[in-house]
Amino acid sequence: MTPFDEAFHASAERHERAFIVCVIVMMALLTVATMFYVVHDFGLVTTTQSFHSDPTAAEREVAAADTGRVVKTGPNSYAVHITGKAWRWTPGVIHVPEGAEVTFYVTSSDVLHGFEIQGTPVNLTAVPGVVGTVKYTFHRTGVFRIICNEYCGMVHHAMIGQVIVDARAAE
């Protein structure tokens, strides 16, 4: 090694050690931040309602719960049961009140679909035979699109539904 090599190498080793420590600390902090957010916003996380060995049973469960209507489940909470089937969502238009907690029960009766509500973090895979749930509170009135974001065949791009968030009726 030349003297330049020696000097370069020595300084490189020092920097390398410092760098690795920084990286590990940074990733640890990121992990902690992610966990914190998850715990405090748990409702957005995909959970499982039920499994069925017959894929159409999940659809029937969702349909039986209430034929596509929005069900009031508490003072300020609602539930909606939704099935994806190539290439539409049932129900296709969902009305929910502003500021209420809405639980979506989502399944599919054929292939995988993706239940994405544009402009929100709601994002859940609709799997045949499994009912998944996700909770969300809409704080803004207006039309939100349900976009299928898991490829489901030729007309996948047109599998669009709507969530219409209505203003609270005056008391």
Add this chain to the structure above:
Amino acid sequence: MSGRAFTPGPVVYPVETDEGWRPERRMMLLFLIAGFCALLIGASIGPLQALNYDGVNAYPALRSIFHTYYQGLTVHGVLNGYVFTFFVTCGLLVYLPARELGQRPSMALWGACFGLMAVGALSLIYAMFDNSSSVLWTFYPPLKGSPFFYLGMTILTLGSVQPLPILLKMRAAWKRAHPGCVTPLVTYMSLVTMLMWTLAGVGALSELILQLDPWSLGLIGTIDPLINRTLFWLTGHPIVYFWLMPAYISWYGLLSRQAGGKLASDPMARMTFALLLIFSLPVGSHHQFSDPGFSQIWRAILVVLTMSVAIPSIITAFTLGLSLEYAGRMRGGLGLVGWFRALPWSDPSVAAQVLGALTFILGGATGIVNGSWELDAIVHNTTFVPGHFHVTVGSVTAMTFMGLAFWMIPHLTGRKLISRRIALFSVWTWFVGMTIFAIGMQWAGLYGVPRRAWVSALPHETYHALYGVAATPTALIAVGGVILWVATYSFFLVFFGTLLFGRRAERPAVPFAQALSGPVSHETGVAIPVATGHGASVLANRLEHVWALVGLTAVATVAAYVPILWPFLHNVTHSPGWVLW
């Protein structure tokens, strides 16, 4: 300021003096050409997809080739993601170690590797072009393609693990001849890559062999979507490292030499690869954060593991930066950025790899976003995701392989590049195009624009109502895509032009790098490192025990997957297949 004190011009490679290796060179060339032919088809389709997102629908005009956007997208994903990368990698990871060790590879096995992958690829191409299998490159059931698709995929994957026995054999022979020595670096990295990939392949291969092959042949009637999705991602995550590690091999093992310097740290390179092996396998289900069916605790554990797998890549960035700095300073570059300017930018091979590495800053950062569960909920299955991986596999891997081709074709064929300028032009346009494209895709994803969607086929008003908010980013996507077309065809002009019409010249030798520290060796000259005694690196010695690393990885993977698969195995869904295109 340093002015232009540095030595301009490319680094002169040593001339190959060893005129043997003719069969190996020919075989390597075959792998290279097969891989790049796949890229030629795949990359020609990419810009059509980019235009699609800007509302431009080219597919009605292409009906005689592609029935739907999704058929084209299946071809793009399969040919670029699997066929291109597998062929180049399976050639490289045998050829480079063979030359480094001076050991002849088993030509029978290597030929079988090529043969299997060729049969698999042709079967896939047949199934994709007859529109029987527009299932995309992830082929999630219960969408059901033709047996040619699944069998082709099975054979291609089986072919892609063949380099492992070849490497093990060469390494054993070399070790017998050099008792007490540490495996030379390029061989070590290649071996760890193949061990990783072979372990990873268990997921997709069991999905294919136990489920999809018999299902598509009609031997079993129904299939469970979640189990198969999980098995797919057991392979589908590590595959990203099968894309990246060959590029890292080139960066660690060759690039510093090509740039006129030395590798900053050999033991660090080994440690990076060991960490990649251990961490890339257990984390595949982070692709399923949005799926129902498995516990929140496991999702949280996956976040931790996913963040850990970023560490070796960030170490690579450091070591690579340092090696390039050393090279730049040796060439007379001064000051904070002078060394960067002093790199041999007129060498298209160096330019391709350094620019590819630069795009990885964007690719790596967005990967951390995807890995963050809650952030993933916002970007999952939007264009953000392809935006992310086009600045990993679409730039880091693709550009490094392009850079490799620029020295390798002259090395293998004894023909000079027909035009260094066009080669440089293709590299820079790829860099600029891919960066603009990826920024557009990522930005559009934040507006909820879904990936894998033929949005340009929607009625005009619907397209605008849904995605009008993303007009600026989708315009960037289109601009980037068109620039990439120019880049692709200028690259292939040089590639095929050189193969056919390049002037005969002396063949450059493989530019193996020397390390500034730690043991590195290859057949030409550099002292062979010893495992014990003065000068031996403790770290390099520890990491010689590759089977211990494999065992550790296997245990971690089983531990990670049992709790995830458990509920699925107890609640099997019997889904029939669907053909919906």
